[in-house]
Amino acid sequence: MSSDRITERVQKVEPSGIRRMFELVASMKDPINLSIGQADFDVPESVKEAAIQAIRDGFNRYTVTQGIPELNDRIAQHYRETYDFRIESSLVTSGVSGGLLLAMLVLVDPGDEVLIPDPYFVMYKHLVHLTGGVPKFYDTYPSFRVTRELLESQITDRTKVMLINSPSNPTGAVFTAPELQVIAEIAREHDITVISDEIYESFAYGARYRSMCQHLADAVVLGGFSKTYGMPGWRVGWAVGPKDILEAMRKLQQFSFVCAPSMAQRACVAAMDVDMSEYIDAYRQKRNLVFDSLKENYSIVRPDGSFYLFPELPPGLDEKAFIDQAIRKDVLLVPGSACSRRATHFRLSFAAPNDVLKRGLDVLNGIAVQAASS
Numbered sequence: 487m488s489s490d491r492i493t494e495r496v497q498k499v500e501p502s503g504i505r506r507m508f509e510l511v512a513s514m515k516d517p518i519n520l521s522i523g524q525a526d527f528d529v530p531e532s533v534k535e536a537a538i539q540a541i542r543d544g545f546n547r548y549t550v551t552q553g554i555p556e557l558n559d560r561i562a563q564h565y566r567e568t569y570d571f572r573i574e575s576s577l578v579t580s581g582v583s584g585g586l587l588l589a590m591l592v593l594v595d596p597g598d599e600v601l602i603p604d605p606y607f608v609m610y611k612h613l614v615h616l617t618g619g620v621p622k623f624y625d626t627y628p629s630f631r632v633t634r635e636l637l638e639s640q641i642t643d644r645t646k647v648m649l650i651n652s653p654s655n656p657t658g659a660v661f662t663a664p665e666l667q668v669i670a671e672i673a674r675e676h677d678i679t680v681i682s683d684e685i686y687e688s689f690a691y692g693a694r695y696r697s698m699c700q701h702l703a704d705a706v707v708l709g710g711f712s713k714t715y716g717m718p719g720w721r722v723g724w725a726v727g728p729k730d731i732l733e734a735m736r737k738l739q740q741f742s743f744v745c746a747p748s749m750a751q752r753a754c755v756a757a758m759d760v761d762m763s764e765y766i767d768a769y770r771q772k773r774n775l776v777f778d779s780l781k782e783n784y785s786i787v788r789p790d791g792s793f794y795l796f797p798e799l800p801p802g803l804d805e806k807a808f809i810d811q812a813i814r815k816d817v818l819l820v821p822g823s824a825c826s827r828r829a830t831h832f833r834l835s836f837a838a839p840n841d842v843l844k845r846g847l848d849v850l851n852g853i854a855v856q857a858a859s860s
């Protein structure tokens with residue numbers, strides 16, 4: 487069948503560089519899978535019970551487009567209590583992915599430019615292409631920090647949106663207050679809307695995490711349940727931000743996603759009262775374990791958040807040679823080029839049991855030592 491019938495906008499979307507790993511996992515007997523983008527813990531029992539109860543209670547119909555009032559109230563409470571921020575408006579979305587798509591469709595016209603830090607979450611550039619917008623990358627290597635100079639080097643008359651992601655997938659970088667301040671100032675000076683993907687806000691291991699909303703009340707902030715509560719399949723997230731943008735997103739949601747899953751919305755109200763600090767502490771330990779084990783043999787910036795490290799490839803090995811060597815030893819990783827215009831690094835997810843991590847670390851250290859000696 488000819489693919490001429492597929493729209494240009496979709497033809498432009500290349501398959502994910504991570505997909506190869508999914509296919510490999512299925513064919514391997516005992517993979518050491520460090521390519522995973524979801525937490526390795528399951529949904530807390532009380533939250534499962536709340537979802538089951540909602541189904542039994544017949545809470546299986548469409549909800550209002552904006553999401554059930556109890557969940558919107560709980561989200562508003564989260565911003566008040568955690569960030570001392572009174573939200574103007576909120577929308578419950580079908581995951582952060584749903585929120586990202588709606589925000590892009592609402593804010594980006596064909597030809598508009600969207601600033602994206604490189605490395606980036608794989609989905610961003612494709613979403614920009616779908617809207618007919620133009621992704622403009624700024625290179626944050628090797629520190630993965632953002633500066634005024636970097637941002638200003640890419641700003642033109644067409645810059646409409648700055649997309650930021652802290653804690654970051656894939657680098658683990660967490661923006662500091664001065665960095666968020668710079669982003670906020672530039673947004674105001676150039677009349678640019680900031681979309682801040684804060685899906686990993688719970689996974690911050692250093693000083694108190696700061697949200698973009700604390701620096702720029704006009705930002706569109708996206709948050710979610712997938713990572714924090716181990717429920718990526720439940721498809722719930724949220725957007726908070728200015729009324730005009732959120733109202734446009736709500737209108738579009740009505741004619742696309744309709745609403746986030748009803749029973750999951752109800753369970754998410756319960757989830758927000760569950761203390762996940764034990765899980766987060768365990769992830770801090772995993773971060774320490776992986777970073778301390780690899781730092782002698784790899785050049786790595788210690789991640790302050792999310793559950794990824796983004797080390798440099800060992801000298802003398804190109805991306806394909808390195809990834810293939812790892813695969814031959816049953817270790818699955820994400821090639822850096824899947825989330826960057828460069829092919830100099832790789833993404834390692836530490837969302838895995840410690841015994842799996844340790845086996846993976848032995849393999850990775852072995853590869854680096856061998857590369858150094860040849």
Ligand code: PMP
Nearest residue numbers: 523581582583607655710712723
């Ligand atoms: N943003 C980032 C940075 C992510 O890593 C992910 C999931 N991998 C998403 C958004 C999408 O999450 P959700 O399950 O809420 O759609």
